[in-house]
Amino acid sequence: MLLENNLSTIWSSIIIDELVKSGVIDFYISPGMRNAPLVQSLLQRKEVNLYLGIDERGQSYRALGNAKATGRTSALLCTSGTALANYTPAIIEAKKSATPLIVLSADRPIELATSDANQTINQVHFYGNHILADNCLGAPTEEICPQVIRNTIDHLIFRSRYPIKGPVHLNIPLREPLDMTRTQVSSNYIEKSQAGFKRKFQTKYFPPTQGISPKAKEVIADIIEKNPKGLLVIGSLPCTLDREVIKEFASKLNWPVFLDISSSLKYSYSIQDNIIPTFDHSEVYEQMSKERPSTIIHLGGRTTSKHYYRFLEEFSDINLITVNWSEEKEDPSQNTDYRMISEVDQFCSEMIPLISPSKSPIQINWKDFSDKKCKLIDDAPLSYPYISKKIIDSMGNNQALYIANSTVVRSFDNYLSLEAKKEIDIFTNRGVSGIEGLMASALGCAEAINKFTTLIVGDVSFLHDLNSLQNIKESKAPLCIVVVNNSGGGIFTLLPIAKDKELLPYLTTPHSLTFENAAKLFDIDYKLITSTQEFDFEFNHAQKNRETIILEVTVDNEQNIELYNKLKTVKL
Incomplete structure (x- = not known):
């Protein structure tokens, strides 16, 4: 009009x-x-x-x-x-x-x-x-x-x-x-x-047809055929891509797979599917160094794990093929040999007919290793690893999970289920990995996707975005907010710089706040959680009710550090 x-x-x-x-x-x-x-x-x-x-x-x-x-x-x-x-x-x-x-x-x-x-x-x-x-x-x-x-x-x-x-x-x-x-x-x-106003449009744009050149497909197919000792890495992917064709490509390729949390595919598999659990554990890194692949195909964007890139730097002779529809260089290790500019699902679709199933010589049994880690996590007090593990184990299929940055995303990236598989849409703000705007982002996602959405966010990120609680209260889209409160930027206490006690407070911005009054101000349901038993009950209850709620989970940072140190000692 x-x-x-x-x-x-x-x-x-x-x-x-x-x-x-x-x-x-x-x-x-x-x-x-x-x-x-x-x-x-x-x-x-x-x-x-x-x-x-x-x-x-x-x-x-x-x-x-x-x-x-x-x-x-x-x-x-x-x-x-x-x-x-x-x-x-x-x-x-x-x-x-x-x-x-x-x-x-x-x-x-x-x-x-x-x-x-x-x-x-x-x-x-x-x-x-x-x-x-x-x-x-x-x-x-x-x-x-x-x-x-x-x-x-x-x-x-x-x-x-x-x-x-x-x-x-x-x-x-x-x-x-x-x-x-x-x-x-x-x-x-x-x-x-x-x-x-009477026209359907003023100017209709038709982009050029996207496709991979025959020569490029021939080169990649030849590399795959001659290098059965390969590794498939799947980094950050938009949730709008066709995940089924990507899984079909992975299945036909039959190489071991390393899945980043932001791929939305990590929990479609279990440890029994020849999935590399993480590069951020010394035992896994050492084992992969012994069994190092001759070729890596990296689908999608950047991974959360910096040790994956350390691996690429250390073994620069690995033939690295990266695939993503991006104008960015996307080469943190500086070792990419072939760069395919293509949507990941399109690349997979076009390559599937050109490759033959192979039997990768890299067959590592990670089950005992993962069993030991899971037992440590289950027996420990409330911690980041416990929270991420229980959330994944408890969530149902066809839900959405918005994961904040810093310790939160790394905790989820390091967990892989022993047996269970489920389809979960996973969203992150890993473009520049900022800690602001996470509650607003999760709300926008929940309002658009029509799936029950859970946000896991740290206390500092929560403080950055308090204004968004008003929009969350007024929105018709339910949102479960799990805010992990360890009284500041706890990720820095897990790094070597934590030894500098004079500097550390300027990095962690310690505080003694809790968020009950913030919930009251905006009239949002709230639960304070101080034990693993309370977390199990309240999170499962929130998933069943599917109503907006803030679950504040208090984590003792010293106990959290102690668990991380114990997890580092787990052997294969």
Whole structure:
């Protein structure tokens, strides 16, 4: 519907209409006056999902979580000034994790923005190289025909999806009136504007057909045939990829597999499936060094394990093939021999007919080793390893798990089930591994994916994102939040730098807070958990009830360190 009251409402109507026609249906609105015509236009559309939030940073991560879950471009809408600056951390994460977003920043017209008027900064090209494309057509004028507005939108949305997914930015200077006050607009311009609403789209983009060249497939197939002593590594993958074809490729290849937690495939297997449990344990690292593969095929993005990259650096003679649809170098070990620019599922699909099943000579029985680790974890007090193990063992199929960074993600990355297999959608913010915005991200994911979602987050990350509790309370999507409170950034106490007692507090930011009053402030159900028995009961209860709740799990950091030290001593 065209709001033809004035030029600001006309342009806003056109922008929103073309966004919807381009498949953008999720809009995250932050408060302000300058963006009022855009909001007014959204209110005329029944097919869109509108999410209102006070805190721009929380809204941006909420949109990020939605886009990670759906693969669609989510839209952020804000007023002028510092509002769009608050989106920056999420924009950086979106760029690094190839997540499509579009920022719609309302702005003052140039005569105000360059005259130190209130609430103005230079918003043009604001995000620099942290976005894939941006545009600003200036303030609404009849000199710019409506189809220019529309094809500008079409191009920006195309760039958010191709060749690499990521964030884009449209800056929209709007002159007053910003309400429905009528001003003089020529009938000719109104007719041209109305004409676009009758079209299905202004400009339809068809990206080139993606495929692997015959020569590249021949080279990789030949390497696979001549190197039966191989290892398949699966790093970070979007949940929108076809996981079944990736599993089919792994099955036919029949090499041992190392699965990163962010692949969403780790718990589709058990230790009995010739899966490498971790590279972050000295016994596993030593055994893999003895049985080192001649070739590694690495599917997807970066792994959580830094010791995997140490392995590649130490054994630089290994033939390393990496596969991912990314413009990034993605070579932390500096040893990649062949780089395949392809979506991982497409690569697997095209390679399956070209490879023959083999019997890998790398056959290591990890069961006793894993049994010993599991027994230590089960017999220990509350700890990160206990929490991650019990969550995976207790979760049902077809749920979503959002895993925070730091100790949390490493704890899950190091656990592999002895027997159980389950399909769980796993989400992380591993683009730049920031600790902010995790609750907002998990909420955006839960609202989009229509699956019960559990977030595991540390206490410092929880404190970073307290504002998002308001959105969580008001949302219809249930979210189970497990916040592990060990009174600060405990990951640093597990590192050699922990020996520097004078420096350590400046790294860990110790605190004595608990979060019961935060839950009360936002009227969210809350349970304090201080023992393994309480955790087992409360987590299982939360999974059964499927309602929003905060489970605060207090972990004694010294006991946590003691368990980690014991786990390091486990032998094969």
